[in-house]
Amino acid sequence: MDRTERFYKIELLLRSRGCVSFDALRAELDVSPATLKRDLQYLRDRLSAPIVYDRFDNGYRFEAGDGSTKAPRQELPGVWFSETEIHALLTMHQLLAGLDDDGVLARHLQPMMDKLQGMLGADESEARELMRRVKVISTARRRVPSRHFELLGSALVQRKRVWLRYFKRSDRRVSEREVSPQRLVNYRNTWYLDAWCHASDGLRRFALDAVQEARPLETKARHVAVKDLEAQLDAGYGIYGGGAKVSWATLLFSAEAAQWVANEEWHAQQKAHWRDDGRYELQVPYSDPTELAMDILRHGDSVEVIGDKALVASIAQRLRQASRLYA
Known part of the structure; x- marks a missing residue:
């Protein structure tokens, strides 16, 4: 029995018997007198347990805080861990x-x-x-002002709507929106808010670092089931996973790159298999090719997109544009 289990046992004994002698506690816990003394002292000093010695009954009990003879309902934390x-x-x-x-x-x-x-x-x-000795190295993190994170997190828990002033990077426009927070998402070191946007009447994903101003509202938030969130926002690839139409990209990795890629999860619904020549074929769903193209490009000549003409053309165009910078 480790120490946290002994603490729990002491609490149960005092709760059920009211007053328990030192010898009885020792017998139940099967410990030395010195160990039991340390446990009782620790419970009193470090965990603020109101354990007192009753000289009249020659034992230990919980002391009631209001002067009554009845001990308070909960003295120690209700959850214990090993x-x-x-x-x-x-x-x-x-x-x-x-x-x-x-x-x-x-x-x-x-x-x-x-x-x-x-x-x-x-x-x-x-x-x-x-x-x-546990270290997390984060690269390219986009920091979020703490006031926004706390406000949106609180609104999410309390199921309240929020007013946002939001900067949309794709068209560099600022808009004002009323949203019902549904889920906080941390993806590649960046926080996002999945919310029902009442202006566009649909689910949207907002980058928290692009929120310029946020204000809580007293209006009750619209509820969206988690399964609906996942179906609409997580079906495709990466943070751009939402979209009405989902296509499948087939990526063929070289035998050398396959040693690493085969152990990676690109999408929860991905399909993959090894080819006889040691190459690795990976199929992933996507609705917006933006992020998928970026991940394909980082593998350079170690990957080939096959079958998807539109995606192949997009990748080829970006490679040509990049090569001109170094010509």
């Missing part, structure tokens, strides 16, 4: 911090992280060392 699980949660926190702009998420999660580290007790330094 030390292995705590280490996993702290590691997850460090990974999440790598996605965090301006420390917004970390700031709200820090009290929970402090408590998790406190639950490790003597292993607290080990947990901190573990977190320092």
Whole structure:
């Protein structure tokens, strides 16, 4: 039984029996007197558990905070984790911090992280060392002002509409919109908001770094089921996954490039197989070729688009334009 399990056991014993002697606690936990003393002291000092020694009954019990004889309903946190699980949660926190702009998420999660580290007790330094040894390297991150992230996240949780002033990069225009937030998406180190746009009467995806101003509204947000979000916004390739028509691109990678590409997931619905000559054929759905073309181009002469004439022509044109820069 590890220490967090002992804490839980102590809480149950005091809850069910009211007052439990030191010897009875030792017998139930099967620990030494010194270990039990450390556990009781830790529960009182670090987790603020109101455990007191009752001289009259010669045992330990929870002390009621209002002067009554009845103990409060909940003294200790209702959820307990093993030390292995705590280490996993702290590691997850460090990974999440790598996605965090301006420390917004970390700031709200820090009290929970402090408590998790406190639950490790003597292993607290080990947990901190573990977190320092998990590193997330983010490239080309587009930072989001914390005020916008918090406001939109709050509106999403509270199911409220938001007014946005938004800069659309494709035509370099600024528009004002009323939206119902549906989902926050982190994609390639950039945050996006999936929302129902009441101006265009449909689902749209907004880059948070392009939000110039945001204001919460008291109007209740329109609800869109997750399955409908996925069907309309995730069907195609990448962040441009939405669209009425979805086409399939067939990419043929060289045997050398295949060693890496074969272990990559380009899309949840992708299809792939190895050819006899060691090349790797990958099929991915797309509705807008913009991002797919960028990913194809980064593989240079290690990939060939086959069958899709429109996509082949688009890639060829971009390669010709790029080659002129270095002629």
